[in-house]
Amino acid sequence: MAVQLDRKMVALTGNEAAAQAMRQISPDVVAAYPITPQTEIVQIFSTFVADGIVPTEFVAVESEHSAMSATVGSAAAGARSMTATSANGLALMWEILYIASGMRLPIVMPVVNRALSGPINIHCDHSDTMGARDSGWLQLYSETAQEMYDNMIQAVRIAEHENVRLPVMCMMDGFITSHGMENVILLQDKQVKDFIGEYYVDNALLDVENPSTWGPLDLQDFYFEHKRQQADAVIQARKVIQEVADEYAKLTGRHYGFLEEYRMDDAEVAILVINSTAGTAKYVVDQLRSKGTKAGLIKLRVLRPFPAEELAQAVSNLKVLAVMDRAESFSGLGGPLFSESKGALYDADKRPLMLNYIYGLGGRDVTPEMIESVYQHLLKVAESGRVDNPYNFLGIRD
Amino acid sequence: MKIENSSQTKHMKSSHEKINIGPGAGWRDIPKGGVVPEGGTAQRFATGDWRTLRPIWSAEKCIHCHRCWVYCPDMAVISQDGKIQGMDYKFCKGCGICANVCPTKVHAIEMHPEDKFKDDEAMKQEGAAILEDEPKHHGGEEN
Numbered sequence: 001m002a003v004q005l006d007r008k009m010v011a012l013t014g015n016e017a018a019a020q021a022m023r024q025i026s027p028d029v030v031a032a033y034p035i036t037p038q039t040e041i042v043q044i045f046s047t048f049v050a051d052g053i054v055p056t057e058f059v060a061v062e063s064e065h066s067a068m069s070a071t072v073g074s075a076a077a078g079a080r081s082m083t084a085t086s087a088n089g090l091a092l093m094w095e096i097l098y099i100a101s102g103m104r105l106p107i108v109m110p111v112v113n114r115a116l117s118g119p120i121n122i123h124c125d126h127s128d129t130m131g132a133r134d135s136g137w138l139q140l141y142s143e144t145a146q147e148m149y150d151n152m153i154q155a156v157r158i159a160e161h162e163n164v165r166l167p168v169m170c171m172m173d174g175f176i177t178s179h180g181m182e183n184v185i186l187l188q189d190k191q192v193k194d195f196i197g198e199y200y201v202d203n204a205l206l207d208v209e210n211p212s213t214w215g216p217l218d219l220q221d222f223y224f225e226h227k228r229q230q231a232d233a234v235i236q237a238r239k240v241i242q243e244v245a246d247e248y249a250k251l252t253g254r255h256y257g258f259l260e261e262y263r264m265d266d267a268e269v270a271i272l273v274i275n276s277t278a279g280t281a282k283y284v285v286d287q288l289r290s291k292g293t294k295a296g297l298i299k300l301r302v303l304r305p306f307p308a309e310e311l312a313q314a315v316s317n318l319k320v321l322a323v324m325d326r327a328e329s330f331s332g333l334g335g336p337l338f339s340e341s342k343g344a345l346y347d348a349d350k351r352p353l354m355l356n357y358i359y360g361l362g363g364r365d366v367t368p369e370m371i372e373s374v375y376q377h378l379l380k381v382a383e384s385g386r387v388d389n390p391y392n393f394l395g396i397r398d
Numbered sequence: 399m400k401i402e403n404s405s406q407t408k409h410m411k412s413s414h415e416k417i418n419i420g421p422g423a424g425w426r427d428i429p430k431g432g433v434v435p436e437g438g439t440a441q442r443f444a445t446g447d448w449r450t451l452r453p454i455w456s457a458e459k460c461i462h463c464h465r466c467w468v469y470c471p472d473m474a475v476i477s478q479d480g481k482i483q484g485m486d487y488k489f490c491k492g493c494g495i496c497a498n499v500c501p502t503k504v505h506a507i508e509m510h511p512e513d514k515f516k517d518d519e520a521m522k523q524e525g526a527a528i529l530e531d532e533p534k535h536h537g538g539e540e541n
Contacts, residue, residue, distance in 0.1 A: 102431065102432070103431040103432070103433070104430045104431035105431075165430060165431075202429075202430075202433070202435070203429075203433050203435045210435075210436070210437075211436065211437025211438070212433055212434060212435045212436060212437065213433065213434035213437070213439065214431075214432075214433055214434075215432065216432060216434055218432045222419075222428060222432070223432075224425075225424065225425035225428055226425075226428070226430075226431065226432050228425040229425050229426075229428075229430055229431075232425075
């Protein structure tokens with residue numbers, strides 16, 4: 001298919017790109033509360049509201065608990081609704097996250113990844129959204145501002161698909177991506193409008209001709225069946241995510257899947273990584289490749305639903321895989337992505353030796369030298385055929 | 399914002415249709431997200447068996463001020479032609495608000511422990527009304 005030739009490349013920070021995506025999505029309602037490093041997204045968006053550029057009803061609430069509550073209410077009322085947050089703001093939404101997914105409301109929310117306190121920290125890690133991985137929201141992660149923009153537009157279609165009807169959070173790394181400026185190719189407003197289509201919700205609360213009840217008591221008799229429906233929606237989302245990505249590729253020429261495989265064809269050692277660190281690691285992979293080392297990289301885009309088959313396929317010829325976790329799960333066994341990946345590969349016919357690196361917590365810088373040390377560790381394990389230590393901390397003061 | 403009617407939302411089984419979940423209903427058969435896709439369904443959920451205290455209304459004492467009728471959260475006070483007729487025990491949860499708002503000098507409603515009433519005969523002797531299955535006094539329309 002022909003790629004759009006009249007596309008527009010602009011220099012934007014990740015937050016600016018997310019705000020532009022929101023402007024083009026033009027939701028009916030945005031209810032939000034500021035929190036670093038997300039604040040700019042909603043701040044910029046609120047200027048679009050104030051200037052009459054978008055017709056959105058903007059609700060300035062007094063907390064993130066209220067932001068998500070208002071978003072749930074307006075989505076049920078029949079309005080395409082969005083909010084945005086980070087870290088402790090997401091934590092304060094916790095109760096309502098489950099209500100949004102349990103009520104099957106297709107809310108799209110950018111989340112700028114930041115460490116959870118305490119000790120208090122405003123910089124990047126993934127402890128906020130990793131904790132929300134069981135909340136029933138779909139999760140899309142972004143290496144760059146471009147990916148954040150693309151994920152947000154695709155997320156609308158995924159969330160609102162009739163077989164899915166689940167909320168989606170789109171992530172990028174706090175400060176690193178949210179405040180770093182990159183070239184971003186924006187779609188035209190009309191292209192986005194046509195791509196996402198019109199919002200609808202069955203049994204909208206504002207449909208006064210057809211009254212309905214939302215959020216009634218659901219005890220031993222049918223709660224379990226509603227959770228089964230949710231599980232089915234997550235399974236259905238697998239197909240929808242790829243269909244939407246393929247359609248988006250026809251529009252933009254940018255291809256997305258569940259994973260990105262970088263120089264994995266004949267790789268013997270590789271790392272599995274999420275968000276911006278993939279960029280640093282790709283540089284390291286190129287360096288290693290130039291020296292003849294068979295190094296590769298897998299970047300996870302979709303954490304929910306978890307792409308077990310795709311991961312198994314990607315690692316089938318690897319000797320050793322390091323799973324990089326920018327979050328702790330305090331299981332004493334490694335980070336959340338490590339546990340998920342090991343679980344996902346248990347049934348695979350061929351699976352590599354695996355080890356875990358916790359890295360970059362609280363915004364700790366991740367340098368190419370650090371990433372290279374991981375590959376050197378992997379090469380040693382590949383040579384010995386034995387994992388000496390599966391649970392490692394990268395760049396820790398030892 | 400677009401609000402669709404049932405003809406445009408065919409993928410939702412129960413959209414804007416009467417929900418009728420029989421004993422064989424599975425997870426595929428019920429509306430998503432626990433939504434009840436119609437109004438007024440409380441009329442089909444008899445909550446009277448939650449009651450531990452029963453309001454007993456006195457026709458002699460009642461001045462038909464309708465305070466109980468206004469305040470009853472379950473619309474379980476029966477009124478016809480501007481006159482209070484008694485309580486709808488199919489729905490009354492026994493909260494006692496009616497007895498509480500009844501003017502002090504009138505004192506037409508008293509709460510009594512439910513175990514005092516062994517059968518409907520005893521209830522009739524106390525002067526209360528017993529309703530048929532389809533109450534007409536609620537004022538709401540069937541959807």
